Amino acid sequence: MSQLWSSSGPRLTGFLCVLLVVSAHASRDAGDPHHQNSSTTHRKAFPVLSFNYDHVKTPFEISLWILLALLMKLGFHIIPRVSSIVLESCLLIVVGLLIGGIIKAIKQTAPVLDSKLFFLYLLPPIILDAGYFLPIRPFTENMGTILVFAVVGTLWNAAFIGGMMYGVCQIEGAQLGHVDLLSCLLFGAIISAVDPVAVLAVFEEIHINELLYILVFGESLLNDAVTVVLYHLFEEFSHAGIVTVGDAFLGVVCFFVVSLGGVMVGTIYGILGAFTSRFTSHTRVIEPLFVFLYSYMAYLSAEVFHLSGIMSLIACGVTMRPYVEANISHKSYTTIKYFLKMWSSVSETLIFIFLGVSTVAGPHAWNWTFVIFTVILCLVSRVLGVMGLTYIINKFRIVKLTKKDQFIVAYGGLRGAIAFSLGFLLTNNEMKNMFLTAIITVIFFTVFVQGMTIRPLVELLAVKKKEESKTSINEEIHTQFLDHLLTGIEDICGHYGHHHWKDKYDAYVKRWLIVGERSTEPQLISFYNKMEMKQAMMLVESGSAAKLPTLMSAATLQNIQQKGVPSRRAIPSISKSREEEIRKILRANLQKTRQKLYSYRRHDLVMDPFEDNVSEIRFRRQRAEMEKRMSHYLTVPANRQETPSVRKVCFEPENKVYTYDDSESPRGRAAQPSPRLPDAISLLSKSPQRPNQTSALRAKGSTELRAKAPDEQEEQDQVKLSRCFSDPGPNEEEEEDGSFLS
Amino acid sequence: MGALQSLPGQPEHIDLAEKTGFSLEQIGVLHKRFRQLSHNEETLRRDHFNEIPDLACNPIRAQIIEAFFDKRNYRQNGEGTVEEISFEDFLVVMSHFRPPSVHMTEEQRESVRREKLRFLFNMHDTDNDGTITLEEYRHVVEELLSRSGALGKETAKGIADAAMLEVASISVGHMEPDEFYEGITFEHFLKLLNGFEIESRMNIRFLNMDTTTLCK
Numbered sequence: 001m002s003q004l005w006s007s008s009g010p011r012l013t014g015f016l017c018v019l020l021v022v023s024a025h026a027s028r029d030a031g032d033p034h035h036q037n038s039s040t041t042h043r044k045a046f047p048v049l050s051f052n053y054d055h056v057k058t059p060f061e062i063s064l065w066i067l068l069a070l071l072m073k074l075g076f077h078i079i080p081r082v083s084s085i086v087l088e089s090c091l092l093i094v095v096g097l098l099i100g101g102i103i104k105a106i107k108q109t110a111p112v113l114d115s116k117l118f119f120l121y122l123l124p125p126i127i128l129d130a131g132y133f134l135p136i137r138p139f140t141e142n143m144g145t146i147l148v149f150a151v152v153g154t155l156w157n158a159a160f161i162g163g164m165m166y167g168v169c170q171i172e173g174a175q176l177g178h179v180d181l182l183s184c185l186l187f188g189a190i191i192s193a194v195d196p197v198a199v200l201a202v203f204e205e206i207h208i209n210e211l212l213y214i215l216v217f218g219e220s221l222l223n224d225a226v227t228v229v230l231y232h233l234f235e236e237f238s239h240a241g242i243v244t245v246g247d248a249f250l251g252v253v254c255f256f257v258v259s260l261g262g263v264m265v266g267t268i269y270g271i272l273g274a275f276t277s278r279f280t281s282h283t284r285v286i287e288p289l290f291v292f293l294y295s296y297m298a299y300l301s302a303e304v305f306h307l308s309g310i311m312s313l314i315a316c317g318v319t320m321r322p323y324v325e326a327n328i329s330h331k332s333y334t335t336i337k338y339f340l341k342m343w344s345s346v347s348e349t350l351i352f353i354f355l356g357v358s359t360v361a362g363p364h365a366w367n368w369t370f371v372i373f374t375v376i377l378c379l380v381s382r383v384l385g386v387m388g389l390t391y392i393i394n395k396f397r398i399v400k401l402t403k404k405d406q407f408i409v410a411y412g413g414l415r416g417a418i419a420f421s422l423g424f425l426l427t428n429n430e431m432k433n434m435f436l437t438a439i440i441t442v443i444f445f446t447v448f449v450q451g452m453t454i455r456p457l458v459e460l461l462a463v464k465k466k467e468e469s470k471t472s473i474n475e476e477i478h479t480q481f482l483d484h485l486l487t488g489i490e491d492i493c494g495h496y497g498h499h500h501w502k503d504k505y506d507a508y509v510k511r512w513l514i515v516g517e518r519s520t521e522p523q524l525i526s527f528y529n530k531m532e533m534k535q536a537m538m539l540v541e542s543g544s545a546a547k548l549p550t551l552m553s554a555a556t557l558q559n560i561q562q563k564g565v566p567s568r569r570a571i572p573s574i575s576k577s578r579e580e581e582i583r584k585i586l587r588a589n590l591q592k593t594r595q596k597l598y599s600y601r602r603h604d605l606v607m608d609p610f611e612d613n614v615s616e617i618r619f620r621r622q623r624a625e626m627e628k629r630m631s632h633y634l635t636v637p638a639n640r641q642e643t644p645s646v647r648k649v650c651f652e653p654e655n656k657v658y659t660y661d662d663s664e665s666p667r668g669r670a671a672q673p674s675p676r677l678p679d680a681i682s683l684l685s686k687s688p689q690r691p692n693q694t695s696a697l698r699a700k701g702s703t704e705l706r707a708k709a710p711d712e713q714e715e716q717d718q719v720k721l722s723r724c725f726s727d728p729g730p731n732e733e734e735e736e737d738g739s740f741l742s
Numbered sequence: 743m744g745a746l747q748s749l750p751g752q753p754e755h756i757d758l759a760e761k762t763g764f765s766l767e768q769i770g771v772l773h774k775r776f777r778q779l780s781h782n783e784e785t786l787r788r789d790h791f792n793e794i795p796d797l798a799c800n801p802i803r804a805q806i807i808e809a810f811f812d813k814r815n816y817r818q819n820g821e822g823t824v825e826e827i828s829f830e831d832f833l834v835v836m837s838h839f840r841p842p843s844v845h846m847t848e849e850q851r852e853s854v855r856r857e858k859l860r861f862l863f864n865m866h867d868t869d870n871d872g873t874i875t876l877e878e879y880r881h882v883v884e885e886l887l888s889r890s891g892a893l894g895k896e897t898a899k900g901i902a903d904a905a906m907l908e909v910a911s912i913s914v915g916h917m918e919p920d921e922f923y924e925g926i927t928f929e930h931f932l933k934l935l936n937g938f939e940i941e942s943r944m945n946i947r948f949l950n951m952d953t954t955t956l957c958k
Contacts, residue, residue: 474905481882489839489946492806494775
């Protein structure tokens with residue numbers, strides 16, 4: 001089967017290439033039949049079928065390109081071994097090269113990576129996707145480091161490369177004497193910036209630990225302001241020819257204006273978006289559109305004033321996100337997530353293919369000296385810059401950056417399509433082609449060589465990988481606790497530190513931007529609900545496999561209850577009403593809770609099982625089951641007197657220790673299996689009616705019908721449940737469960 | 743420099759600096775604050791803390807205040823609580839929030855970590871018996887959620903239960919149905935918060951700088 005696919009994949013794409021070429025051809029000829037028709041005088045028969053390509057030319061070609069790009073992507077993942085060795089972005093560039101070659105061979109004009117197309121249509125989705133799902137905590141914790149790398153690092157790169165290239169150009173034999181200092185500096189500015197698209201494409205596949213990821217990626221996002229300022233600065237200067245001190249000073253001012261202005265514009269739009277989302281409870285369908293449009297407007301507005309559009313977009317996404325997520329429905333959240341991932345995926349694919357096509361198509365001026373020195377200098381300046389800056393930064397950091405970290409940060413400084421587009425925007429002169437060639441070479445070098453070797457290097461150096469985040473409720477509790485503790489201590493000291501301000505901000509702003517009672521919901525509760533939801537979903541998904549999550553497998557609530565000496569402490573009586581409340585809360589929150597998925601990686605999205613499998617009916621049916629299991633574990637298993645038959649089996653070891661007041665009515669199910677497991681199983685299977693009845697009592701009407709149905713499955717589950725309990729070896733369990741929680 | 747001029751009992755402060763690790767400037771600043779809070783008396787009492795306006799809306803205010811009066815935090819292996827504290831005790835408690843200094847060996851960092859976690863542990867273990875029982879943990883979570891009213895109480899119980907289950911799983915692994923998990927001991931607590939990086943999180947940043955402006 002897979003063979004069939006793998007052979008038809010390339011064939012299909014080959015067919016599409018041909019179709020594309022034919023359509024390019026046909027677009028020229030399409031005009032003729034019309035002319036012929038109008039020039040003849042005698043009446044023709046009514047045309048049943050006619051060919052009019054011009055009409056749909058543009059959307060047709062665009063769609064065809066996109067379709068082709070996506071089919072390529074599909075093809076790579078079907079062929080099993082290729083995608084594990086070669087990076088997807090490399091493959092896409094190669095495909096672009098091929099297509100460019102084909103188009104050139106038939107002497108057509110290829111679509112080039114037009115800067116306008118790139119900056120206005122292709123780049124924003126990627127940046128918005130990155131910004132919206134940016135992991136905030138590591139980002140703000142490392143903000144200082146990221147800013148130093150972004151600003152100082154880029155400036156250093158630009159200055160070093162520009163200056164050294166000027167020196168190289170002065171060498172006699174290179175025929176580069178016509179390149180002046182300002183042009184070199186301009187070139188340096190263009191090529192010095194680390195590119196977010198390329199970094200995302202590469203780092204997504206290597207699953208590196210969060211700190212390094214956020215350092216390199218954050219740097220690539222924030223250096224946009226520097227790039228914009230330097231680019232415009234040097235461009236203006238190279239026209240004017242002379243630089244004065246005043247101009248340099250204005251340049252510095254411009255940098256602050258560009259970056260802070262961009263952030264401000266983004267924040268304003270973000271707040272607007274958050275505020276709008278407060279009122280969308282009646283028109284849920286258009287909620288995602290607000291997010292997209294406000295963000296896009298932020299980007300465009302910033303571009304109007306030559307502010308940093310990327311920073312504006314990031315600021316908008318980051319500002320908007322917590323409030324929007326609290327206000328919108330679960331479906332809208334899913335829609336936003338999927339659309340962003342989809343658009344950014346398409347954009348990225350198109351960018352790389354176009355890069356390949358433009359390489360073949362564009363006018364080139366190859367100069368060995370220039371190109372080789374550019375590549376070398378890029379590497380050298382990056383390494384020097386990172387090492388030097390880390391030395392300084394480490395004096396201020398508590399968690400130091402090790403040599404390995406430095407290496408990865410330096411090696412991960414990839415250049416990409418932004419550099420190319422900026423180069424494309426240069427005014428046409430003799431140097432432009434040379435610059436473009438050098439830029440393309442550097443991009444190819446970084447993406448192919450560095451991109452492909454970074455994965456084995458990460459393995460070789462044993463760099464810490466991204467940890468599968470086990471949702472630990474204890475850590476969450478202590479995070480909250482620590483936050484409040486530090487705020488309190490700051491208040492005692494009388495110092496208005498950032499905890500204090502954050503607390504005040506949270507208290508006031510949230511009331512404005514979050515609708516209804518969710519504004520007062522503490523994070524701990526939402527975390528807990530999210531975790532319960534996740535576990536419920538896991539139970540639903542695992543269905544008959546009945547693997548228990550770590551939380552509940554190894555120990556049960558009974559093991560934790562206080563010793564059976566009632567006099568020392570006040571033993572809480574777990575009353576039925578409290579039980580009912582927990583269950584009510586759980587049920588209510590299952591309907592409302594959104595799953596905060598910290599998926600800022602596109603690959604995570606692909607493997608998310610939740611969205612695909614849940615359908616309404618099955619969900620409700622399995623929810624009833626799951627509720628029963630939940631009550632099983634959260635119930636203090638003291639209420640055993642459901643039926644006389646149950647009690648007869650006599651869970652003696654447990655009865656000794658409970659002194660709970662159990663005069664309440666029957667519970668949902670008999671509790672933990674005793675050491676005598678076979679009895680437990682037979683007991684439970686003996687009375688299948690009981691659980692169904694009591695759960696029917698408790699559950700709402702809709703589930704009653706369903707509860708009766710999966711009897712067999714239930715029994716099977718119970719067997720497996722008890723088997724899990726008798727399993728030894730926490731190691732084994734943890735391994736299994738680890739994969740579930742990840 | 744105003745701080746140095748008006749410092750009474752300068753040699754005392756040098757002693758304190760050595761004992762707690764603060765710099766002289768930081769001690770001067772904290773001393774000023776101490777006097778402000780205590781209305782120029784020699785000792786602080788609980789009602790002085792209660793007067794701080796910003797602290798009033800903190801959900802775990804009671805526990806924070808208790809921590810200052812808890813002898814276990816004075817590093818003298820004492821137990822029980824006191825009614826009023828001197829400046830020295832105040833400083834010792836505050837020193838738990840110093841960031842680890844830059845040049846530290848692995849062991850020193852580990853001991854700083856233990857110290858900070860011990861502070862947290864003492865805050866949870868209110869009856870001084872060396873374990874955090876389910877009841878105490880429930881109390882912690884309830885306090886954290888105390889701003890949410892009635893909803894908080896019920897969910898707090900559920901959360902605390904789930905948390906204890908997790909601790910039991912991590913610390914003890916598989917348990918027979920008739921075994922007990924009595925409470926979180928300090929060792930289990932350490933193991934639980936292993937990945938927490940508390941030495942870099944539990945710090946008050948201003949202690950790094952010399953600030954002479956204090957807001958009331």
